[in-house]
Amino acid sequence: ILNVEQSPQSLHVQEGDSTNFTCSFPSSNFYALHWYRWETAKSPEALFVMTLNGDEKKKGRISATLNTKEGYSYLYIKGSQPEDSATYLCAFKAAGNKLTFGGGTRVLVKP
């Protein structure tokens, strides 16, 4: 059983502040690391697919970094807005095609 851990489980952010949270995963047999955003009453939506150590991806105010050697990825939200409130899921893919999800980080941006 693969362990994919996300921390913190939840966090409150003041509008305009920046924040970041972590996904840790096995450092062996790495194939890809995915990030998804899941807003209430909607389907999870892909943010990034990262495959190379040192990868950095950016989409608007959201960015992610990847360290496959030590088994972690950070997701950053710059200048948080209320519409950023969601659960952010990371998912680890070893060789083979099964994605194993972490428990998610629930972000609430307060106006």
Place this chain on the structure above:
Amino acid sequence: DTGVSQNPRHKITKRGQNVTFRCDPISEHNRLYWYRQTLGQGPEFLTYFQNEAQLEKSRLLSDRFSAERPKGSFSTLEIQRTEQGDSAMYLCASSSDRTNEKLFFGSGTQLSVL
């Protein structure tokens, strides 16, 4: 491209009954996944298809669960003799090599077993 479609959106059933859910993936996607999600947890892998072949099934899944993907198009997930512990959101997702294997999710089927 109408996205991934799941039916029904909600299902309430009595313990011991059988239920079946349907997933229609994005038409050109060859991979289809089923996940289960309970409150406060991340999605838990159930099973995965590449075209019509079921390539992997979670060891956590009991024999009461079965999934099919005839002709590599839509998929069904059946739960026999439902138990209260089966209550969860059942998510379907599809992907292809062209999308860098990122998953496109349906809206899910919320199952409540009374």
